[in-house]
Amino acid sequence: MGGTLFGRDLVAIGDLGRKGIEDVLSNASEMQSVLEKGKRVDYLKNNIMATLFFEPSTRTRLSFESAMQRLGGGVIGFADANTTSTIKGETLADTVRIVESYSDILVLRHNWAGAAREAAKYAKVPVINAGDGAGEHPTQALLDLFTIKKEAGKLSKLKVVIAGDLKYGRTSHSFAEALSLFGNEFVFVAPEELQIPDSVYKSVVKNSGNAQKSESLSKAAADADVIYMTRVQKERLPKPEDYQKFEHAFRIDEKFLKSVREDVLLMHPLPRVSEISPEVDKLKNSVYFKQAGYGVPIRMAVLDMILNGDSRDS
Amino acid sequence: MGGTLFGRDLVAIGDLGRKGIEDVLSNASEMQSVLEKGKRVDYLKNNIMATLFFEPSTRTRLSFESAMQRLGGGVIGFADANTTSTIKGETLADTVRIVESYSDILVLRHNWAGAAREAAKYAKVPVINAGDGAGEHPTQALLDLFTIKKEAGKLSKLKVVIAGDLKYGRTSHSFAEALSLFGNEFVFVAPEELQIPDSVYKSVVKNSGNAQKSESLSKAAADADVIYMTRVQKERLPKPEDYQKFEHAFRIDEKFLKSVREDVLLMHPLPRVSEISPEVDKLKNSVYFKQAGYGVPIRMAVLDMILNGDSRDS
Amino acid sequence: MGGTLFGRDLVAIGDLGRKGIEDVLSNASEMQSVLEKGKRVDYLKNNIMATLFFEPSTRTRLSFESAMQRLGGGVIGFADANTTSTIKGETLADTVRIVESYSDILVLRHNWAGAAREAAKYAKVPVINAGDGAGEHPTQALLDLFTIKKEAGKLSKLKVVIAGDLKYGRTSHSFAEALSLFGNEFVFVAPEELQIPDSVYKSVVKNSGNAQKSESLSKAAADADVIYMTRVQKERLPKPEDYQKFEHAFRIDEKFLKSVREDVLLMHPLPRVSEISPEVDKLKNSVYFKQAGYGVPIRMAVLDMILNGDSRDS
Numbered sequence: 001m002g003g004t005l006f007g008r009d010l011v012a013i014g015d016l017g018r019k020g021i022e023d024v025l026s027n028a029s030e031m032q033s034v035l036e037k038g039k040r041v042d043y044l045k046n047n048i049m050a051t052l053f054f055e056p057s058t059r060t061r062l063s064f065e066s067a068m069q070r071l072g073g074g075v076i077g078f079a080d081a082n083t084t085s086t087i088k089g090e091t092l093a094d095t096v097r098i099v100e101s102y103s104d105i106l107v108l109r110h111n112w113a114g115a116a117r118e119a120a121k122y123a124k125v126p127v128i129n130a131g132d133g134a135g136e137h138p139t140q141a142l143l144d145l146f147t148i149k150k151e152a153g154k155l156s157k158l159k160v161v162i163a164g165d166l167k168y169g170r171t172s173h174s175f176a177e178a179l180s181l182f183g184n185e186f187v188f189v190a191p192e193e194l195q196i197p198d199s200v201y202k203s204v205v206k207n208s209g210n211a212q213k214s215e216s217l218s219k220a221a222a223d224a225d226v227i228y229m230t231r232v233q234k235e236r237l238p239k240p241e242d243y244q245k246f247e248h249a250f251r252i253d254e255k256f257l258k259s260v261r262e263d264v265l266l267m268h269p270l271p272r273v274s275e276i277s278p279e280v281d282k283l284k285n286s287v288y289f290k291q292a293g294y295g296v297p298i299r300m301a302v303l304d305m306i307l308n309g310d311s312r313d314s
Numbered sequence: 315m316g317g318t319l320f321g322r323d324l325v326a327i328g329d330l331g332r333k334g335i336e337d338v339l340s341n342a343s344e345m346q347s348v349l350e351k352g353k354r355v356d357y358l359k360n361n362i363m364a365t366l367f368f369e370p371s372t373r374t375r376l377s378f379e380s381a382m383q384r385l386g387g388g389v390i391g392f393a394d395a396n397t398t399s400t401i402k403g404e405t406l407a408d409t410v411r412i413v414e415s416y417s418d419i420l421v422l423r424h425n426w427a428g429a430a431r432e433a434a435k436y437a438k439v440p441v442i443n444a445g446d447g448a449g450e451h452p453t454q455a456l457l458d459l460f461t462i463k464k465e466a467g468k469l470s471k472l473k474v475v476i477a478g479d480l481k482y483g484r485t486s487h488s489f490a491e492a493l494s495l496f497g498n499e500f501v502f503v504a505p506e507e508l509q510i511p512d513s514v515y516k517s518v519v520k521n522s523g524n525a526q527k528s529e530s531l532s533k534a535a536a537d538a539d540v541i542y543m544t545r546v547q548k549e550r551l552p553k554p555e556d557y558q559k560f561e562h563a564f565r566i567d568e569k570f571l572k573s574v575r576e577d578v579l580l581m582h583p584l585p586r587v588s589e590i591s592p593e594v595d596k597l598k599n600s601v602y603f604k605q606a607g608y609g610v611p612i613r614m615a616v617l618d619m620i621l622n623g624d625s626r627d628s
Numbered sequence: 629m630g631g632t633l634f635g636r637d638l639v640a641i642g643d644l645g646r647k648g649i650e651d652v653l654s655n656a657s658e659m660q661s662v663l664e665k666g667k668r669v670d671y672l673k674n675n676i677m678a679t680l681f682f683e684p685s686t687r688t689r690l691s692f693e694s695a696m697q698r699l700g701g702g703v704i705g706f707a708d709a710n711t712t713s714t715i716k717g718e719t720l721a722d723t724v725r726i727v728e729s730y731s732d733i734l735v736l737r738h739n740w741a742g743a744a745r746e747a748a749k750y751a752k753v754p755v756i757n758a759g760d761g762a763g764e765h766p767t768q769a770l771l772d773l774f775t776i777k778k779e780a781g782k783l784s785k786l787k788v789v790i791a792g793d794l795k796y797g798r799t800s801h802s803f804a805e806a807l808s809l810f811g812n813e814f815v816f817v818a819p820e821e822l823q824i825p826d827s828v829y830k831s832v833v834k835n836s837g838n839a840q841k842s843e844s845l846s847k848a849a850a851d852a853d854v855i856y857m858t859r860v861q862k863e864r865l866p867k868p869e870d871y872q873k874f875e876h877a878f879r880i881d882e883k884f885l886k887s888v889r890e891d892v893l894l895m896h897p898l899p900r901v902s903e904i905s906p907e908v909d910k911l912k913n914s915v916y917f918k919q920a921g922y923g924v925p926i927r928m929a930v931l932d933m934i935l936n937g938d939s940r941d942s
Contacts, residue, residue, distance in 0.1 A: 074697035101921030293415030607729030
């Protein structure tokens with residue numbers, strides 16, 4: 001049981017490092033056994049988690065709340081900032097300093113990149129970043145890596161194509177940064193206006209030594225081990241009229257799949273809109289729903305490691 | 315303890331049949347004893363229920379959440395689709411396949427008739443229809459029948475008047491279908507434009523052999539054992555300007571009650587607007603608030619039967 | 629363990645009296661010990677609390693829900709009336725009579741002063757007023773007094789300045805009424821249009837014999853033991869254009885603090901907007917975040933006293 005996260009914030013995947021990521025994945029495997037035995041455990045029975053969601057979410061909020069309850073903990077929070085004092089003019093710093101006195105850990109989603117770091121600065125309890133604007137989403141990256149480990153059997157020596165809206169899609173940032181620590185080859189596929197930010201690209205190159213950019217999905221994907229598709233973030237585009245232009249830039253359908261390896265792993269952080277055709281869902285290697293499901297053991301692992309560290313009696 | 319519902323969906327009351335309905339009502343009586351002893355039990359302590367409410371609800375969502383917690387289970391979900399990925403363009407099929415990996419059972423309310431059936435097609439965990447547009451609302455029908463059994467002492471040989479908006483009011487559909495299995499006489503009272511759909515009417519006639527339509531509440535109600543009033547579904551009327559026309563079509567007040575039997579059972583699925591006057595609330599046979607309360611034991615029974623079947627250790 | 633609240637409503641602070649308030653504060657101290665031991669207790673494990681919030685709230689709703697869960701109880705409810713049958717035209721009286729059958733206690737916030745009294749009239753289970761328009765907010769007053777007791781070490785013989793929007797700010801009403809029972813000196817500081825309502829002022833004079841009104845914060849605050857600032861209630865001003873006029877009427881910043889006693893206790897019910905400058909937060913006597921945190925032990929005490937009275941096995 002790694003204690004590396006005990007009492008700490010989880011704001012960016014870079015805070016963890018390779019060893020930290022491996023610890024989380026290993027703990028998540030244990031949590032999966034707990035889930036398979038159909039048991040609710042009481043590891044966090046004395047803890048309350050607050051979910052502060054200033055932006056819409058299904059997956060992240062519900063899987064965090066499921067994870068906390070599977071561990072016996074309580075949950076308070078909001079799914080809509082309009083039901084809170086934010087509309088009376090309250091700052092994030094104030095909201096955080098209040099809600100932390102009602103709970104043992106804060107899980108924050110916000111439209112502003114940097115919000116989680118700011119929250120962590122003010123909070124005395126640990127803060128987990130559950131997505132901050134075009135910034136980071138570390139537990140998503142962790143469940144993405146967990147999916148690859150479980151479904152491909154390894155985390156290294158893979159050719160990984162990351163495609164779609166890489167500029168505004170924060171999941172692609174955290175995912176690429178994390179996976180680059182394990183020695184893989186990357187191709188970032190996007191229209192020029194939506195390419196991966198320079199800072200992320202440089203970091204991936206530095207870590208893995210092996211990354212390229214491309215505008216052609218079919219060329220990049222031909223011999224890929226993993227294709228990680230993302231949605232165009234309509235709500236973050238500076239010019240909403242660009243949406244139609246980008247929406248159909250890449251689309252995975254049955255025809256497309258004939259041009260890639262039969263055992264390629266098809267991932268997506270979801271929600272998808274039209275970038276993966278429904279007929280693709282039934283394929284064995286379309287693992288995006290499984291991927292969403294891995295959110296529960298991953299978030300159980302993170303919550304338990306932060307709140308219990310090595311000290312859990314188990 | 316009937317195992318007829320174990321692991322199954324509950325999408326329409328017709329899925330249950332008379333025997334299935336009797337099993338639920340009998341289990342609900344046991345759950346009522348649990349509630350009267352003031353105990354929270356742990357029958358579902360290892361289970362999490364997800365409430366996916368795409369439409370407003372007080373009664374149904376809160377009574378399901380109360381029922382699940384009285385049984386020791388956990389709850390996740392949303393009360394407002396605007397806080398979810400639906401606004402990013404996610405389909406119901408995708409939402410269902412994601413949330414099912416966070417929970418053991420889905421409770422769905424949706425504005426689209428057919429939504430629950432669609433959800434059940436995709437979900438690997440059981441789905442309970444908590445109201446789908448102008449379609450069905452089976453747990454409402456079950457609690458309606460439970461009310462009659464408890465308050466009138468029997469479920470058959472009753473003259474039952476169902477009045478109000480029978481076209482868009484889904485509760486009247488499920489209620490009439492269910493009760494017709496037990497041998498009763500029905501009068502459907504509504505303005506022509508809001509009469510009961512043909513499919514429901516035919517099914518009631520086939521089951522009970524005894525049904526009529528009428529536009530006069532006073533005539534139909536004179537010797538009724540049960541009057542089941544419903545609200546005009548303003549939000550579902552094709553022409554909103556019709557609302558005023560229908561709103562005052564039928565209204566039960568003290569004067570009206572002089573023309574009916576003294577022991578008539580007065581029911582309403584609630585919310586009511588103006589169709590039952592507040593002065594009527596204090597009468598012994600105005601059972602609509604009791605009726606709402608029966609939602610808890612009924613939903614406890616349904617959840618326990620679906621998730622535990624005969625295998626609960628009790 | 630005082631049983632004075634057992635089975636009763638808590639609608640207005642005046643319902644409690646000095647003895648009742650002292651009982652709650654004493655129980656809250658015990659609850660604080662429970663929290664410090666990091667334990668979740670099971671005092672209310674067989675109870676469900678319903679939070680009916682018709683108006684936005686962070687602090688009050690989340691601290692009630694935290695308190696209930698720390699005591700082992702369950703929670704149902706809504707944070708937004710738009711997700712409920714209110715939008716279908718349901719009255720408060722009907723909502724209350726329905727939800728009470730799903731829960732053991734109701735916690736109500738409403739925009740209408742008098743709503744909690746009305747709800748209590750219809751409900752058979754106890755009702756706690758969690759803020760009713762410009763009316764009362766008794767648990768806020770209790771946590772305010774608890775803050776003074778803990779941080780100033782006593783509840784009497786203090787000079788207390790209450791400043792800001794005293795007309796629409798309900799917290800100042802309940803706070804002044806409660807504290808006046810303990811023998812203190814009061815100065816109400818507000819622009820004339822926002823001064824404390826006559827009824828509250830007269831009640832404070834009657835209780836404490838010692839109260840004044842003023843328009844000058846600096847003069848009143850010079851020798852104060854406690855300064856209780858409040859926010860201008862933008863959402864309740866009859867003329868929204870007055871907001872800017874009042875917004876900057878009083879502002880506490882580092883410069884201002886040079887003119888007051890070094891050990892003055894600086895309180896605020898929060899949320900604040902601009903009436904206390906962020907630079908003031910770091911001062912030892914800025915206790916407003918602590919004050920918010922005291923909401924948990926106070927609400928635990930109130931819930932336990934109402935639901936268990938003397939009968940809890942502990």
